[in-house]
Amino acid sequence: ETGVTQSPTHLIKTRGQQVTLRCSSQSGHNTVSWYQQALGQGPQFIFQYYREEENGRGNFPPRFSGLQFPNYSSELNVNALELDDSALYLCASSAGLAAYEQYFGPGTRLTVT
Amino acid sequence: SQQGEEDPQALSIQEGENATMNCSYKTSINNLQWYRQNSGRGLVHLILIRSNEREKHSGRLRVTLDTSKKSSSLLITASRAADTASYFCATGAAGNKLTFGGGTRVLVKP
Numbered sequence: 289e290t291g292v293t294q295s296p297t298h299l300i301k302t303r304g305q306q307v308t309l310r311c312s313s314q315s316g317h318n319t320v321s322w323y324q325q326a327l328g329q330g331p332q333f334i335f336q337y338y339r340e341e342e343n344g345r346g347n348f349p350p351r352f353s354g355l356q357f358p359n360y361s362s363e364l365n366v367n368a369l370e371l372d373d374s375a376l377y378l379c380a381s382s383a384g385l386a387a388y389e390q391y392f393g394p395g396t397r398l399t400v401t
Numbered sequence: 402s403q404q405g406e407e408d409p410q411a412l413s414i415q416e417g418e419n420a421t422m423n424c425s426y427k428t429s430i431n432n433l434q435w436y437r438q439n440s441g442r443g444l445v446h447l448i449l450i451r452s453n454e455r456e457k458h459s460g461r462l463r464v465t466l467d468t469s470k471k472s473s474s475l476l477i478t479a480s481r482a483a484d485t486a487s488y489f490c491a492t493g494a495a496g497n498k499l500t501f502g503g504g505t506r507v508l509v510k511p
Contacts, residue, residue, distance in 0.1 A: 321498065323501075329504075331444070331489070331501045376441060388497050389446050390497065390499065391446070392436075392446075394442050397441075
């Protein structure tokens with residue numbers, strides 16, 4: 289078990305709604321990355337936060353947004369949910385940008401109906 | 402889009418046998434990592450190999466990297482039922498953002 293926690297574990301939302309997912313990073317880690325994993329596929333990079341600033345973004349539309357707080361915990365917000373947003377959302381923390389190993393949380397399973 | 406492709410997509414072996422899976426990638430990398438995922442949960446880091454390394458061992462795991470062919474392999478020796486999982490390769494670039502392949506689903510039968 290890593291020290292990364294995510295909430296909630298499961299979530300069901302309706303198309304068009306908004307959702308907020310939360311992640312607490314491992315102690316001492318100042319970098320959080322978010323990934324989306326569709327069923328049967330590998331995770332895809334959404335964005336990364338380093339010391340409360342966005343530090344890179346993958347190929348996701350602006351309705352995917354995030355925040356990182358002074359304690360380095362993070363939120364992922366998705367507006368105007370679409371059916372294709374149904375996926376496992378994973379956050380991972382690391383001890384800085386030069387620390388290649390990432391520690392993943394258990395994920396939040398989002399279902400959009 | 403995904404950087405790498407794992408091969409095979411699925412693998413079924415008997416306990417005690419070795420499992421080998423391959424990963425190919427497209428662009429230059431700083432490092433390549435292998436992760437394990439059990440039943441759609443979080444990923445667990447297994448091993449990291451840097452671009453200037455050719456082979457690395459960790460317990461029953463052996464990873465090779467051939468940067469000229471842009472490929473890597475993961476060997477699990479003497480497999481156990483607990484090794485049943487999906488295995489992903491991930492390439493790392495600047496700022497430690499990871500690009501994952503599609504994964505190999507391994508089933509180890511007792």
